[in-house]
Amino acid sequence: MVKLDDIKKECKSILEEGKVKYIVGYKRNNNYYMSIPAFIEKIEETDQLIWDPTCVYNLVRFLRDEKLRKERQKTPDTRPIGVIVKGCDSRAINVLLQEKFIKRENVYIIGVACEKSGVIEKKKLRKKFNEKNIKQIEFGKDNNFIITTEKGKTTISAEEILAERCIECNNNTPVIYDVLLGEKVERSLSEHFRSLEKFESISTEEKWNFWKKELDKCIRCYACRSVCPMCYCDECIADSISLAVKPDTTAEEKAQKIRWVEKSPVSSENFSYHLIRALHLAGRCIDCGECERVCPVDIPLRYLNKKMEKEASEQFGYTAGLDPEKPALVSDFKDDDPQDFII
Amino acid sequence: MEEKFEPKIIAFLCKWCSSAGSDLAGVSRMKYPPNVVPITVMCSGSISPNYILSAFKDGADGVLVSGCHPGDCHYIKGNYYARRRITLVKELLEFIGIEPERFQMSWVSAAEGAKYTEIIKDFVKELEPLGPQNKLRSNL
Numbered sequence: 001m002v003k004l005d006d007i008k009k010e011c012k013s014i015l016e017e018g019k020v021k022y023i024v025g026y027k028r029n030n031n032y033y034m035s036i037p038a039f040i041e042k043i044e045e046t047d048q049l050i051w052d053p054t055c056v057y058n059l060v061r062f063l064r065d066e067k068l069r070k071e072r073q074k075t076p077d078t079r080p081i082g083v084i085v086k087g088c089d090s091r092a093i094n095v096l097l098q099e100k101f102i103k104r105e106n107v108y109i110i111g112v113a114c115e116k117s118g119v120i121e122k123k124k125l126r127k128k129f130n131e132k133n134i135k136q137i138e139f140g141k142d143n144n145f146i147i148t149t150e151k152g153k154t155t156i157s158a159e160e161i162l163a164e165r166c167i168e169c170n171n172n173t174p175v176i177y178d179v180l181l182g183e184k185v186e187r188s189l190s191e192h193f194r195s196l197e198k199f200e201s202i203s204t205e206e207k208w209n210f211w212k213k214e215l216d217k218c219i220r221c222y223a224c225r226s227v228c229p230m231c232y233c234d235e236c237i238a239d240s241i242s243l244a245v246k247p248d249t250t251a252e253e254k255a256q257k258i259r260w261v262e263k264s265p266v267s268s269e270n271f272s273y274h275l276i277r278a279l280h281l282a283g284r285c286i287d288c289g290e291c292e293r294v295c296p297v298d299i300p301l302r303y304l305n306k307k308m309e310k311e312a313s314e315q316f317g318y319t320a321g322l323d324p325e326k327p328a329l330v331s332d333f334k335d336d337d338p339q340d341f342i343i
Numbered sequence: 344m345e346e347k348f349e350p351k352i353i354a355f356l357c358k359w360c361s362s363a364g365s366d367l368a369g370v371s372r373m374k375y376p377p378n379v380v381p382i383t384v385m386c387s388g389s390i391s392p393n394y395i396l397s398a399f400k401d402g403a404d405g406v407l408v409s410g411c412h413p414g415d416c417h418y419i420k421g422n423y424y425a426r427r428r429i430t431l432v433k434e435l436l437e438f439i440g441i442e443p444e445r446f447q448m449s450w451v452s453a454a455e456g457a458k459y460t461e462i463i464k465d466f467v468k469e470l471e472p473l474g475p476q477n478k479l480r481s482n483l
């Protein structure tokens with residue numbers, strides 16, 4: 001089991017040596033059982049750090065914010081920032097490196113292995129417990145979680161409240177790191193694409209009805225985009241600004257200001273937004289599940305990305321974030337890529 | 344009398360092969376249904392998924408992407424990249440419940456005017472029973 005003390009020790013030592021500017025990790029959210037991101041700058045603050053099954057967030061997102069901040073500063077502190085990552089999060093770093101969005105020397109990676117478990121899914125937890133009574137959730141022995149409520153401690157099998165993505169995960173140890181805490185444990189709790197199975201047996205119309213119902217709920221708050229470590233485009237296609245067409249507006253200006261997606265949260269535009277987003281995440285999404293977690297109207301966004309992940313893997317043998325030196329999924333091809341569907 | 348449904352097809356044709364192929368069909372006076380609106384692009388590799396989605400949004404009943412045969416692309420590799428990208432678009436459209444018949448890809452060389460006419464004929468035939476495409480059509 002990963003010891004919290006080891007994480008703290010590592011963080012203390014890199015802060016002491018001045019190796020990093022600050023560390024992004026997890027801390028407790030006051031009396032609430034969930035964690036929140038922690039920004040640790042001073043050695044004494046490392047005591048706030050925690051490591052438990054509520055460390056759900058993908059902190060790699062903050063590398064983007066750091067990059068933007070640095071670009072604005074005249075004399076930026078060029079030291080790397082430390083970031084605590086799980087297996088899935090570490091692959092997000094690999095994608096950012098592959099796309100040359102960040103440099104390896106910009107980040108000090110503290111990898112923490114998920115070993116036999118993973119992180120919780122609040123929706124599953126709520127079905128089993130009254131959230132208000134929960135004081136704390138901890139890793140137990142083997143793959144158990146220990147839940148502390150007012151009435152005492154209960155041990156349950158992790159699988160009962162594990163996030164779906166963790167159950168399907170087959171890469172639960174960080175693949176890139178400066179230091180790795182915990183052990184590499186091979187484990188697979190289920191088929192990697194288990195959640196997609198239910199779509200295989202349903203008809204086209206049933207699929208459509210499912211997605212129509214789900215995507216019509218979208219209020220286009222863009223929380224999914226804001227939380228995504230891969231959504232770093234300077235100008236998102238969903239934000240196309242309107243162009244005032246004047247007599248002297250050239251054809252070229254018009255061509256460059258095409259509004260592919262309108263802002264109104266109506267069916268067709270919601271579909272545009274989500275299809276484009278899924279396609280833009282194909283071969284890049286590492287299934288950290290953050291988009292689905294933050295969606296205020298509970299749209300199962302993971303399925304869209306998972307579908308792309310499945311096709312990338314089955315048709316092109318590609319998995320996102322394994323090797324930053326290899327070309328990206330859509331920047332590459334093989335002579336014998338499948339083409340049965342082409343007339 | 345009820346009017347017969349005439350499907351509208353948007354065809355993205357690469358300039359060097361497929362568009363030339365469609366031209367050949369024209370100058371050879373081969374007959375094919377007038378349901379298709381061809382749009383010439385420089386290469387099948389230049390077709391962004393946005394083009395395809397907006398065609399559906401603007402009311403296309405079917406969309407065709409056509410390029411040079413593998414190995415023949417004017418830009419050497421464009422159609423190989425297109426093949427991967429279009430595979431993903433196709434899988435995603437089917438996944439959300441768009442009829443697979445509505446989105447097709449083909450290789451048509453500059454000499455294959457006859458193949459082009461066949462593709463369009465078959466496409467129209469496949470689209471007719473499906474009726475108009477309203478799923479992705481703009482609600483605005």
Ligand code: SF4
Pocket residue numbers: 086087088089114117118119165166167169170171172173287
């Ligand atoms: S998806 Fe895998 S690596 Fe990520 S938290 Fe779950 S078990 Fe760990």
Ligand code: SF4
Pocket residue numbers: 217218219220221222223224225291294295296297298299301
């Ligand atoms: S978070 Fe949910 S509601 Fe907000 S834009 Fe994304 S899918 Fe739509």
Ligand code: FES
Pocket residue numbers: 357358359360361385386387388409410411415416417418419421422
């Ligand atoms: S020029 Fe025809 S596919 Fe590239």
